[in-house]
Amino acid sequence: MSTAAAVVLFIGVMAYAVFGGADFGAGFWDLIAGGADRGARPRAVIEHAIGPVWEANHVWLIFTFVVLWTCFPEAYASITLTVFVPLTIAALGIVLRGSGFAFRKAVTRTSSKRNFGAAFASSSVIVPYCMGAVVGAIASGRIPAGGVAGDPWGSWINPTSILGGVMAVVMAAYLASVYMVWDARRLADDSMVEYFRRRAVVAAVVAGVVAFAGIFVLHHDAPYLYEGLTSRALPVVILSALCGAGSLYLLLRRSHRLARVLAAGAVATIVLGWGIGQWDCVLPTSLTVAQAAAPSGTITAVLVATALAVVLLGPSFVLLYTLDQRSLLPGEGVRDQASAGSSGS
Amino acid sequence: MSIVSAAQALVGVNPVPWARVQMAFTLACHIILVPLGVSWAFMTLIANYRGLKKHEPESLLLAQRWSKYMAVTFAVGAVSGTVLTFEFGLLWPRFMGQWGDAFGVPFAFEGIFFFLEAIFISIYIYGWRRLSPWAHFWTGVPVVLSGILGAASVVAANAWMNEPSGFTLDSAGNITSVDPWGVIFNKAMPLQALHMIVAAYVVGGFLIASVYAMGLLRGRRDRYHRIGFLIPFTVAIIFSPIQMLVGDALARWVYANQPVKFAAIELVPNTASDVPETLLGHLNADGSVTGGIPIPGLASWLSDPSTGKATVVQGLNTVPVENQPTIAEVNVVHLGWDVMVGLGTFLALLSAWYALSWLFRRDMPKSRWFLRIAASTGVLAVITMEAGWIVTEVGRQPWIVYNLMRVEDAATGNTGVWLTFLGVFALYIGVAVTLILVLRLMSRRYRGTTDGDDDVPYGPRPRPHLDERPVG
Numbered sequence: 002m003s004t005a006a007a008v009v010l011f012i013g014v015m016a017y018a019v020f021g022g023a024d025f026g027a028g029f030w031d032l033i034a035g036g037a038d039r040g041a042r043p044r045a046v047i048e049h050a051i052g053p054v055w056e057a058n059h060v061w062l063i064f065t066f067v068v069l070w071t072c073f074p075e076a077y078a079s080i081t082l083t084v085f086v087p088l089t090i091a092a093l094g095i096v097l098r099g100s101g102f103a104f105r106k107a108v109t110r111t112s113s114k115r116n117f118g119a120a121f122a123s124s125s126v127i128v129p130y131c132m133g134a135v136v137g138a139i140a141s142g143r144i145p146a147g148g149v150a151g152d153p154w155g156s157w158i159n160p161t162s163i164l165g166g167v168m169a170v171v172m173a174a175y176l177a178s179v180y181m182v183w184d185a186r187r188l189a190d191d192s193m194v195e196y197f198r199r200r201a202v203v204a205a206v207v208a209g210v211v212a213f214a215g216i217f218v219l220h221h222d223a224p225y226l227y228e229g230l231t232s233r234a235l236p237v238v239i240l241s242a243l244c245g246a247g248s249l250y251l252l253l254r255r256s257h258r259l260a261r262v263l264a265a266g267a268v269a270t271i272v273l274g275w276g277i278g279q280w281d282c283v284l285p286t287s288l289t290v291a292q293a294a295a296p297s298g299t300i301t302a303v304l305v306a307t308a309l310a311v312v313l314l315g316p317s318f319v320l321l322y323t324l325d326q327r328s329l330l331p332g333e334g335v336r337d338q339a340s341a342g343s344s345g346s
Numbered sequence: 347m348s349i350v351s352a353a354q355a356l357v358g359v360n361p362v363p364w365a366r367v368q369m370a371f372t373l374a375c376h377i378i379l380v381p382l383g384v385s386w387a388f389m390t391l392i393a394n395y396r397g398l399k400k401h402e403p404e405s406l407l408l409a410q411r412w413s414k415y416m417a418v419t420f421a422v423g424a425v426s427g428t429v430l431t432f433e434f435g436l437l438w439p440r441f442m443g444q445w446g447d448a449f450g451v452p453f454a455f456e457g458i459f460f461f462l463e464a465i466f467i468s469i470y471i472y473g474w475r476r477l478s479p480w481a482h483f484w485t486g487v488p489v490v491l492s493g494i495l496g497a498a499s500v501v502a503a504n505a506w507m508n509e510p511s512g513f514t515l516d517s518a519g520n521i522t523s524v525d526p527w528g529v530i531f532n533k534a535m536p537l538q539a540l541h542m543i544v545a546a547y548v549v550g551g552f553l554i555a556s557v558y559a560m561g562l563l564r565g566r567r568d569r570y571h572r573i574g575f576l577i578p579f580t581v582a583i584i585f586s587p588i589q590m591l592v593g594d595a596l597a598r599w600v601y602a603n604q605p606v607k608f609a610a611i612e613l614v615p616n617t618a619s620d621v622p623e624t625l626l627g628h629l630n631a632d633g634s635v636t637g638g639i640p641i642p643g644l645a646s647w648l649s650d651p652s653t654g655k656a657t658v659v660q661g662l663n664t665v666p667v668e669n670q671p672t673i674a675e676v677n678v679v680h681l682g683w684d685v686m687v688g689l690g691t692f693l694a695l696l697s698a699w700y701a702l703s704w705l706f707r708r709d710m711p712k713s714r715w716f717l718r719i720a721a722s723t724g725v726l727a728v729i730t731m732e733a734g735w736i737v738t739e740v741g742r743q744p745w746i747v748y749n750l751m752r753v754e755d756a757a758t759g760n761t762g763v764w765l766t767f768l769g770v771f772a773l774y775i776g777v778a779v780t781l782i783l784v785l786r787l788m789s790r791r792y793r794g795t796t797d798g799d800d801d802v803p804y805g806p807r808p809r810p811h812l813d814e815r816p817v818g
Contacts, residue, residue: 057421057464059428064457066431070442071450078443081435085760092432093773099425100777103418107784148443150759295447295524296513302526306454310461317465317488324472 002301003294006072007283009307011276013068015269017061019176022169022268024058026177027051028098028125029170030200031118037111044118046193048106050177050184059095072300073293075146076283080135083144083151087131094128097121126170133169137162140279141223146288160222164215171211172268175204179248179264182257198252205249205264212242212271225285229278237277241270361763362754365437368767370739372429375774377735378728379423383463384497384543385550386416387470387489389578394483396573404570408577412554413471413486420467429770437763441746441756447521448513449747451529452502459496463489494543501539502530508604508738509534510747519750533603537596538738544589545734548693549727551582556724563717576710579720582727583697590694593687593734594648601649604748605660607741610671610679612645616661621645626684628677671743682736689730693723 027047034040034047070077081088101121105114134157138144141161145151156162178201185193219227230238244267251260279285283293294300390412397406435442442449466488473482506512512528513521558575601608609615613624615633623645627638643655650657662670671679696719703711710716742748746756 057424059424060457060461060464063424063428063431063460066435067450067453067457070435070446071454072447074446074450075443077435077446078439081442082439082758082760085436085758085762088432088436089766089769092429092436093769095428096425096773096777099421100780104780104784107788148440153760295450296521298524298526299447299451302451302524303454306458310458313458314461314465317462317469320485321465321469321472324469324476 002297003072003290005304006068006294006300007276007290009303010065010068010072011273013061013065014276015272017058017065018172018272019265019269021058021061022129022173023176023180024051025098025125025129025170026173026175027181028102028122029174030177030181030197032122032126037115042190042193043196046181046185046188046190046197049188050181051102068303072295072303073283073290074295075148076288076293078148079144079146079151079284079288080139082148083153083156084135084138085150086153087134087138087157091128091131091135094124094131098124098128129169129173130166131157133165133167134158134162135165136169136275137165137223139284140165140219140226140275142225142285142287144284144287146284146293160218161226164211164218168208168211168215168271171204171208172271175201175208176264176268178204179252179257179261182252183261186257194257198255198257201252201260201264202249205245205252208267209242209245209249212245223285225282226275226278229280230274233280234274234277237270237274241267241274244270356764357761359761359764361759361761362757364763364767365757366753368763368770369433369437371767371771371774372426372433373735374732375778376423376426376430377731379419379426380497381546381549381731382416382419382553383423384493384546385581386412386419386554387467387486387493388547389551389554389581390416391483391486391490392577392581393573394486396577398479398483402573404568404573407570408574410474413467413474416489417467417471420464424464436760436766437758438746438756439758441751444520444751445510445747448510448524448529449503449506451512451524451526452499452506455530456496456499456503459492459499463492463496466492493546497543497546498535498539499530501542502532502535504738505534505538506530506532507746508538508742508748510750534599537592537599541589541592541596541734544585544592545731547585548582548589549731551578551580551585552693552723552727553578554724555579555582556721559717559721559723563714563721575720579700579710582693582723583700586690586694586697590690593690598649601659604741606662606665606670607679607738608649609660609662609664610676610741611683611737612659613676613680614645614659614661616663617658618661619646619658620655621649621657621659623648624680625688626681628680629673631673669744669749671740675740675743679737679741682733682740685733686730686737689726689733693727693730696720696723 027050031040031044031047034043066077069080097120101117101119101124105117105121108114108117137159138151138156138161141159143151143156143159143162178197181197182194182201185191185197216227216230219230244263248260248263248267251257251263281290282288283290390409393405393412394409396402397404397409466485469485470482470489473485476482477485506529509532511532512525512530514523516522555575555578558571559579561571562575597608597611600611612621613627613629613635614621615629620643622640622642624635625639625641627635627640629635646653646655646657646659649659662676670676699711699716703709744752744754746753
């Protein structure tokens with residue numbers, strides 16, 4: 002039972018890493034796109050890519066939190082007690098990011114655009130860093146169970162947390178660049194396709210290097226996870242490396258559609274590797290999944306809710322996707338023009 | 347040395363009051379968005395229906411625009427909701443650690459409705475000009491339903507804090523088994539959820555209507571503004587008197603089941619019969635009530651009309667002092683109650699004015715004063731709702747889980763909460779002020795020009811090269 006709940010929890014984490022990660026990564030590229038003139042075209046692609054799903058992907062984060070606190074309440078309490086600081090920064094960063102993005106779109110003056118853009122882009126880097134640092138704190142066993150707070154600073158400023166934070170930023174940037182090659186193609190902007198393709202290649206290489214270097218960090222600083230990654234999680238780690246290498250190859254071959262799938266796969270399997278690597282602990286060395294699990298009534302309810310969600314949301318997504326592909330019908334509604342004097346609304 | 351001692355004092359700041367203030371502040375902000383998320387879709391569908399039935403282009407235009415504003419409101423609500431999910435743990439880790447497995451259950455279901463609402467808002471926005479008109483209309487219905495069910499789920503969690511049930515405890519006070527059904531349908535849930543959902547329709551209706559009332563006042567007396575005012579205002583007006591009945595039933599439920607909260611509401615220090623309903627006024631530490639206008643026997647009579655003035659109202663003194671809300675909290679609850687009931691009654695009287703005008707003249711009241719009052723109802727309705735929420739939350743003090751866990755035992759031990767509160771406060775105020783400035787800028791810029799399909803969260807991707815063929 003508790004295993005099933007842990008699987009549901011990790012599906013949420015993976016979904017947030019893949020969907021939310023791409024949103025944050027877009028902010029990273031926005032940050033380093035250069036001055037107002039040079040960065041104008043890449044930023045246009047970024048706005049186009051994020052616009053329609055603005056902040057919607059946080060539903061995965063909320064989902065993850067709800068499953069965590071409902072099915073593993075002690076783990077949630079221990080995490081929030083100890084890594085109070087990075088989680089608070091992340092929460093504030095999410096607000097700053099969302100509003101910065103929305104406001105930048107709404108204003109026209111360059112200086113205002115620049116300020117809001119800076120708020121959006123810098124928080125897009127800080128938030129995933131903090132989340133990665135929290136993962137590092139969990140994975141390296143720095144979060145004690147049992148309602149006591151761990152070290153408020155050392156828990157998230159340490160080699161594994163820095164690795165986790167850098168890893169999160171790099172993976173987000175990598176995902177976003179691969180996705181935006183596709184978005185640039187939809188916009189039929191060939192020079193931007195090439196722009197993001199070059200960056201995607203660099204990001205893929207950097208992600209690989211960081212992951213490789215990470216093995217040594219974990220060996221010294223997070224032995225429990227290291228042991229798991231080199232034994233039970235090894236197939237997933239290898240799969241992740243293959244996905245990453247595959248997406249790099251496809252990017253070089255300009256096979257963009259499949260490169261997207263493999264890039265998402267690489268990120269999802271890295272997250273999965275973390276989960277399997279620290280199995281069967283929810284907080285390595287101090288709290289196992291079975292110990293932390295809520296009573297069976299609660300877990301049943303969450304699993305039923307999840308099943309219900311799959312049944313209801315699956316078809317809805319299909320409907321939405323079909324509509325996205327469909328061309329416009331003439332006839333219904335009105336073209337949204339402000340009729341005379343109707344603008345005060 | 348004074349700097350050092352000052353620094354030490356700051357490091358040792360008690361987190362509990364700051365955690366309470368921060369939670370109250372962020373919830374107070376979030377709750378303003380809730381009515382729009384719950385009830386706007388209903389009003390959009392009314393406009394859509396009118397537009398299709400009567401071939402009224404203004405109604406269709408309203409529905410189309412409202413669907414976009416709805417999406418923006420929903421996205422902002424998602425962000426402020428994300429902050430709340432962080433805060434549950436950051437501010438109340440011991441509460442979540444001990445009770446998360448029961449308290450969390452309604453949220454698991456709320457999650458489904460939240461997802462469904464997001465997807466169907468999206469489908470509805472995509473559906474304009476991609477689906478046949480009536481098929482498109484029906485894709486809006488799930489938005490209405492998931493809004494209602496989502497609100498019911500969240501309120502179920504809050505009601506559970508007032509009336510915890512659906513679990514068993516061992517001798518150490520830890521939960522050993524959970525009955526999800528018993529958690530969700532706790533005894534406080536049905537009336538509390540109904541009260542909030544009806545509130546969402548009242549507040550949402552008045553909020554939207556007040557914007558168009560402002561437009562009408564400024565002389566934009568066209569059909570578009572008239573319909574934009576009439577639809578939400580009529581919805582709010584219908585639900586206002588209903589809310590008085592629901593609220594009355596809920597108050598009587600509180601009388602029977604939460605005597606301490608009720609004693610705070612009615613300023614009753616000691617158990618008594620023939621209790622007056624005191625308008626305004628406050629309780630003193632010695633148990634006397636000063637100020638205000640007492641209406642003799644009314645509180646007793648309202649609590650149970652069958653026994654009239656003889657109805658006994660339990661006082662705060664039925665529980666030990668340490669389990670009572672403080673005098674200051676009692677006065678906050680009482681004031682919140684007066685504001686809620688007072689403004690609620692005022693809004694219901696406004697309903698009567700409007701209803702009579704329709705009955706006799708088949709039109710809304712002509713008086714400019716009517717429009718002026720209508721323009722202020724949005725703010726008044728929000729204040730009413732906030733006051734009601736204060737009554738239920740402060741009235742539960744000192745408990746976070748009624749009779750089972752005290753607020754100070756639930757809070758984090760992190761002494762930096764005063765700092766995070768200042769950060770959150772500054773950020774929210776900054777965002778709110780910027781929002782107002784940016785909206786004013788936009789409305790000035792967009793006046794008389796088109797606003798396109800793109801730039802809407804959950805809306806279709808803009809297709810600059812494909813989307814330009816004329817339609818209609």
